[in-house]
Amino acid sequence: MKLYVTYTSPYARLARIVVIEKALEDRVEIIEAKTRTAGSPYYQINPSGRVPYLVDNAGVGMEDSQLICAYLDSLDGKPRFLNPLREPDWVYLRLEFAARSMCDGISVWTREMSRPASERSPTVLAHEVARSQRMADVFEGCVADPLMQGALRMAHLILAVALERARKCGLDSLTDGRPQLASWMPSMSDLPSMQRTAQP
Numbered sequence: 001m002k003l004y005v006t007y008t009s010p011y012a013r014l015a016r017i018v019v020i021e022k023a024l025e026d027r028v029e030i031i032e033a034k035t036r037t038a039g040s041p042y043y044q045i046n047p048s049g050r051v052p053y054l055v056d057n058a059g060v061g062m063e064d065s066q067l068i069c070a071y072l073d074s075l076d077g078k079p080r081f082l083n084p085l086r087e088p089d090w091v092y093l094r095l096e097f098a099a100r101s102m103c104d105g106i107s108v109w110t111r112e113m114s115r116p117a118s119e120r121s122p123t124v125l126a127h128e129v130a131r132s133q134r135m136a137d138v139f140e141g142c143v144a145d146p147l148m149q150g151a152l153r154m155a156h157l158i159l160a161v162a163l164e165r166a167r168k169c170g171l172d173s174l175t176d177g178r179p180q181l182a183s184w185m186p187s188m189s190d191l192p193s194m195q196r197t198a199q200p
């Protein structure tokens with residue numbers, strides 16, 4: 001299989017983490033895609049131009065970290081991160097999708113900042129800064145919850161990747177002044193799969 005990524009994308013990082021967590025490294029080739037470039041040859045592979053994008057052994061492609069992570073997780077018949085056979089766990093899912101929403105906002109901020117300074121919208125930037133602070137407060141309030149402390153699940157990965165992305169790209173160190181998040185984060189950052197996919 002081929003997994004197309006960029007090394008700055010938090011969504012591609014989630015797929016790279018699941019490749020490591022599920023011991024799929026010898027089955028999944030990681031390929032850096034050229035995104036956001038007119039005429040990129042990558043658009044012939046994935047017309048949407050987004051990463052991550054997984055091409056399976058039959059040559060069939062799929063996009064979106066949520067789908068790709070669930071697919072990779074299911075390959076051994078023992079899904080750890082998303083178990084379709086379990087009853088939906090709405091309390092957990094609420095956290096996962098809140099973390100995804102926080103990650104989306106941080107990505108909007110980084111995308112805006114990657115534009116030439118004269119093309120950036122101060123309104124969009126301020127909106128996303130405020131959103132990231134509110135969402136960090138939400139997780140400060142629930143990261144000590146057993147669901148966020150127990151076995152590793154997508155909500156943990158998404159929140160940790162989002163927090164690291166916010167710090168790395170200069171949005172904010174969202175763990176500062178938030179003692180629960182600050183004490184939770186090292187247990188995630190120290191994971192080999194997080195360390196091996198960390199943005200240089």
Ligand SMILES: N[C@@H](CCC(=O)N[C@@H](CS)C(=O)NCC(=O)O)C(=O)O
Pocket residue numbers: 008009010011012035036048049050051052063064065066107
């Ligand atoms: N919901 C998607 C978001 C993917 C996404 O936005 N990827 C960005 C990188 S962070 C991208 O590929 N941008 C290139 C473009 O928009 O052309 C997912 O979870 O995979």
